Amino acid sequence: MAESRRWAGGPVGSPDPVGSGGPQRCGRVARRPLRDEAGQASVELVAAVPALILAALISLQLLATGYALALADGAAEAGALALAQGGSAAEAARDALPGWADDNVSVAVEGDEVIVHLRPPSPFGTIADHLAVTSMASARSAE
Secondary structure, three states: OOOOOOOOOOOOOOOOOOOOOOOHHHHOOOOOOOOOOHHHHHHHHHHHHHHHHHHHHHHHHHHHHHHHHHHHHHHHHHHHHHHHHOOHHHHHHHHHHOOOOOOEEEEEEEEEEEEEEEEOOOOHHHHHHHOOOEEEEEOOOOO
């Protein structure tokens, strides 16, 4: 007697394709996955790029703020040294800063203290206003 060879989807009780004579799986047909995952990586990349750009901008802004704080410290110290030697503290503090800071700095001299207020560079003005740094240095004359 010839053995029929049927694949999945045949009637219940029909022999399996390897010819072992055992029944098949109740006539179940192999199903495709509910979702096709083609293009999933592209969608994730498109979603991740704005988040990465935002993280990079925040990081760069924080680095610029730290740099502005270091500059303000140096300028306040230079102003305090000039004040101790009898020179102009405000002029010395401004001279200690790079050119981009000319419009973003205010220097105040109160007694023997020099206070430098510096706005960090930023493409967004309101953010720079909130991240402005202040540094203070004191000077005593050598007398």
